[in-house]
Amino acid sequence: MRPYDLIKKKRDGIELSEEELTFFITKYLSNEIPEHQMSAFLMAVYFSGMSDAETTTLTNLMLSSGSRVDLSDISAPRVDKHSTGGVGDKTSIILAPLMAAMNVKVPMIAGRGLGHTGGTIDKLESIPNFRTNLSIEEFKKNVKDIGLAIISPTDKIAPADQRLYALRDMTATVESIPLIAASIMSKKLSEGIAGLVLDIKFGKGAFMKTVSDARRLAGIMVNIGNSMGVKTVAVITDMNQPLGKTIGNGLEIKECISALRGKMPDDLKELVLTLGAWMVYVADCVTEEVQISKLPEHVVIKYKSELMDFIEKGDAFKKFVEFIDAQHGDPEVAFKPNMISSAGKVKQVKVAGKGYIQALDAEKAGIAAMLLGAGRRLDSAGRQKAEDEIDHSAGIVLNKRVGDYISPDEPIAMFHYNDATYIKEAEDEFLSGVQLGEIPPDRRALIIDVII
Ligand code: URA
Numbered sequence: 001m002r003p004y005d006l007i008k009k010k011r012d013g014i015e016l017s018e019e020e021l022t023f024f025i026t027k028y029l030s031n032e033i034p035e036h037q038m039s040a041f042l043m044a045v046y047f048s049g050m051s052d053a054e055t056t057t058l059t060n061l062m063l064s065s066g067s068r069v070d071l072s073d074i075s076a077p078r079v080d081k082h083s084t085g086g087v088g089d090k091t092s093i094i095l096a097p098l099m100a101a102m103n104v105k106v107p108m109i110a111g112r113g114l115g116h117t118g119g120t121i122d123k124l125e126s127i128p129n130f131r132t133n134l135s136i137e138e139f140k141k142n143v144k145d146i147g148l149a150i151i152s153p154t155d156k157i158a159p160a161d162q163r164l165y166a167l168r169d170m171t172a173t174v175e176s177i178p179l180i181a182a183s184i185m186s187k188k189l190s191e192g193i194a195g196l197v198l199d200i201k202f203g204k205g206a207f208m209k210t211v212s213d214a215r216r217l218a219g220i221m222v223n224i225g226n227s228m229g230v231k232t233v234a235v236i237t238d239m240n241q242p243l244g245k246t247i248g249n250g251l252e253i254k255e256c257i258s259a260l261r262g263k264m265p266d267d268l269k270e271l272v273l274t275l276g277a278w279m280v281y282v283a284d285c286v287t288e289e290v291q292i293s294k295l296p297e298h299v300v301i302k303y304k305s306e307l308m309d310f311i312e313k314g315d316a317f318k319k320f321v322e323f324i325d326a327q328h329g330d331p332e333v334a335f336k337p338n339m340i341s342s343a344g345k346v347k348q349v350k351v352a353g354k355g356y357i358q359a360l361d362a363e364k365a366g367i368a369a370m371l372l373g374a375g376r377r378l379d380s381a382g383r384q385k386a387e388d389e390i391d392h393s394a395g396i397v398l399n400k401r402v403g404d405y406i407s408p409d410e411p412i413a414m415f416h417y418n419d420a421t422y423i424k425e426a427e428d429e430f431l432s433g434v435q436l437g438e439i440p441p442d443r444r445a446l447i448i449d450v451i452i
Contacts, residue, residue, distance in 0.1 A: 248395015
């Protein structure tokens with residue numbers, strides 16, 4: 001077997017056998033296939049796609065590139081949630097302590113920012129001293145003792161994803177249904193969970209631009225999860241405008257702290273409570289073996305009000321404090337969010353006209369935040385900048401949302417930054433995604449569907 005022939009086959013849309021895929025992935029992981037051939041292979045997958053059988057094989061290969069965490073000695077339900085990537089999406093950092101407060105254990109392996117989207121790991125690393133590279137023993141201990149842990153992929157867990165994720169980010173091959181499905185599911189199936197809720201995003205700020213692509217991705221991931229014994233539910237959600245009020249790592253952690261104290265913008269609250277309700281469902285389901293095809297609306301409402309109680313009583317906030325402490329961060333941050341470093345400069349961003357905001361393009365807002373320093377830009381040679389080049393204090397605070405009225409004297413957003421090199425590009429990019437109109441736009445639903 002030659003790597004060249006397999007790349008050519010995939011390029012020409014021919015399905016690869018289990019044996020061929022196994023050869024390609026294992027030889028890459030043992031450094032016998034170089035990065036340029038894997039890059040070409042990823043691009044071939046991007047254009048030609050993969051069958052469900054190939055996607056499942058790829059997931060299994062990536063999963064078995066590392067070990068699976070064994071949490072079977074924990075009797076409480078173990079569930080996780082993962083999103084396909086969004087802008088301003090900080091729900092994992094609110095949901096993990098919230099679930100732990102309800103005695104649902106959350107062992108979470110999260111990712112860094114990818115393209116214009118943010119990553120849970122980068123956000124958490126804006127907390128002074130916080131560590132996301134815990135050993136597996138520490139990860140297990142924290143899940144057992146306090147109910148949650150959030151770590152980055154390691155050499156031991158899903159190492160294939162760690163390498164492919166970085167390569168996809170540099171080769172414009174992120175937006176591929178089989179590659180996203182295998183990336184996320186290989187990480188999630190390594191965690192020792194029994195239930196999983198997926199937030200499958202579509203729209204301008206998402207990797208899936210249409211609802212139909214989001215449904216396809218959801219269907220594949222739900223099948224992979226369920227077939228491997230993890231009760232999996234996918235919620236399809238709109239990512240056309242940024243979620244919540246902030247984009248950028250430290251700013252988003254500050255928004256999470258307010259959220260855990262009960263103060264959340266409506267869209268963030270709606271998504272946190274909906275995903276939370278489904279996490280409770282998969283948690284209940286794994287213990288009670290409830291078999292229903294849809295969660296009745298009155299049950300969702302009941303779960304949502306229980307979740308809100310755990311926030312309002314302060315239990316979720318208390319778990320967040322324990323969580324920071326257990327991952328070596330400074331827990332004082334939860335009480336004094338200003339300990340998270342702030343950017344040296346703040347610029348008001350204003351629109352030229354006036355009217356009701358019809359669109360606030362999430363992808364353009366994500367790129368603008370990246371240009372301010374919040375994400376990893378590619379350098380002029382197309383290489384990804386190192387992790388420590390992220391400016392955790394940079395980002396955007398949104399003063400207005402779609403549907404709000406704006407006049408030229410009001411700032412639509414505040415840009416927080418230290419490095420002004422790309423400030424003009426960031427402003428142009430952001431403003432090119434704002435559309436105004438004379439009448440308020442129709443309200444768009446945030447939650448579109450649930451696939452079980
Ligand atoms: N999140 C992941 O973990 N992987 C992807 O491919 C996209 C989003």
